[in-house]
Ligand SMILES: Nc1ncnc2c1ncn2[C@@H]1O[C@H](COP(=O)(O)OP(=O)(O)OP(=O)(O)O)[C@@H](O)[C@H]1O
């Protein structure tokens with residue numbers, strides 16, 4: 207039997223204790239994984255919203271805590287258009303409305319002539335008309351959920367809208383919602399002459415950095431430009447908070463998991479005192495005993511990492527099944543799992559080191575006398 | 578130093594609890610290569626302590642002890658010495674409960690540069706020698722006391738030691754099983770020319786040895 211097999215075998219001697227330790231750590235890991243999947247989804251869809259299709263960058267109100275609260279006077283559309291290098295500008299107004307049993311149905315108001323600057327492809331039917339015609343296009347996901355298609359009607363804010371088309375962007379949040387004219391959303395939200403964000407398309411020979419710099423210089427008091435997810439993270443406290451929270455949770459998982467592992471491994475070493483004496487008597491070096499115990503601890507936490515990752519994914523599936531699918535768009539990136547396993551590994555190393563060191567330093571005669 | 582002596586001990590002293598308990602109080606002892614020596618004496622007289630000194634499980638306070646050419650007072654890497662030279666057999670077999678008979682015998686071989694298949698081959702030979710070829714996959718709890726002690730003998734032989742140290746190897750066995758274990762050990766001593774040092778309470782058992790040493794109050798009686 208290889209030394210490696212021996213290390214793998216040992217943690218499962220006391221099944222209950224190991225299982226408890228594994229569950230404890232796995233819960234931490236599951237939280238990290240689930241949170242990571244949600245955050246990545248949020249970032250991806252936010253990025254999608256920002257860089258929508260043909261736009262080169264976006265503009266939001268400066269100093270807002272969340273992008274969603276951004277309010278820009280419609281006048282700025284014309285002003286930004288005047289900036290050197292700007293080719294086209296479109297303003298959008300985002301709103302959330304209850305539609306049937308979905309309380310978080312996303313409405314985006316936009317000038318239908320400018321749909322191309324966004325990433326929207328109308329796959330069935332046609333785009334809605336401009337102005338106050340009660341027309342709407344809905345996403346593919348929304349169409350499936352609501353079981354409605356072109357020609358049907360949908361009630362928004364107690365008014366009937368005719369569905370003129372179905373679109374698809376690939377972004378879950380948008381595909382679960384609807385697009386309609388800016389005027390209609392402004393009326394629904396009671397926000398005349400206001401938009402949430404501006405999408406800007408620049409001239410072919412212009413540079414994003416130069417154009418954004420100009421805008422920041424001229425309108426920096428009221429507006430902020432967002433050309434990347436980093437720009438967004440610096441203004442969007444929601445994303446910042448989630449990022450901080452997931453780091454804090456990772457740290458907490460390491461500390462709590464580490465204490466659990468120390469406890470489990472100390473118990474295990476304590477119970478095996480005599481056995482460790484025997485291993486020394488047959489000529490095992492201190493270092494081998496250290497590697498064995500440390501190895502066992504890492505086996506324990508890696509198993510917990512695996513269990514935790516599965517639990518995290520299952521947790522997300524449960525959330526989706528419970529109807530959160532309209533605002534969770536899970537993104538399963540390798541990053542999340544690498545982070546989870548890095549946490550598991552550090553817990554194993556940190557938690558295992560002290561018990562392993564203690565075991566390796568046991569005087570053999572004392573260990574053999576131990577009853 | 579006499580070349581024939583595998584163990585040479587002079588004025589060896591060992592105390593515990595910061596000098597409150599004197600376990601060895603000036604031991605002088607020479608054991609020849611290939612000799613079978615039994616150590617007897619009352620409980621608490623220091624027999625196990627002496628055996629542990631020879632096996633480098635513990636360090637003495639003063640005096641000198643040279644085993645198989647190694648100065649154990651000054652030697653740094655005692656585990657390496659134990660691995661190469663010593664095979665221990667304890668009163669209680671001390672097998673590892675979650676490992677099979679075969680795996681228990683492989684345990685000492687991890688410190689050698691041996692492949693898994695070499696380890697397995699050697700363990701199989703040893704278990705055949707102690708007559709347990711048919712119980713390789715059993716766990717220690719599924720064996721009788723005598724069988725466990727035979728596994729312990731096989732384990733002690735794993736690294737081809739020059740000295741076997743046995744601390745009351747038959748102490749927890751009935752007399753018939755004990756006799757069988759002793760035969761095994763005596764056979765080993767006679768055929769393989771292994772030096773055998775055995776602590777026992779039993780005068781009959783002690784008389785099987787080439788020589789019997791009496792320990793009393795941490796000293797050897799002449
Ligand atoms: N690690 C230790 N710590 C403290 N005292 C010890 C230790 N090891 C041995 N002693 C003491 O040293 C003395 C000799 O002990 P030792 O175990 O060598 O006796 P023994 O002759 O083997 O006895 P027994 O026949 O009962 O096994 C005893 O008084 C014992 O209590």
Ligand SMILES: [Mg+2]
Nearest residue numbers: 624625626744
């Ligand atoms: Mg004893």
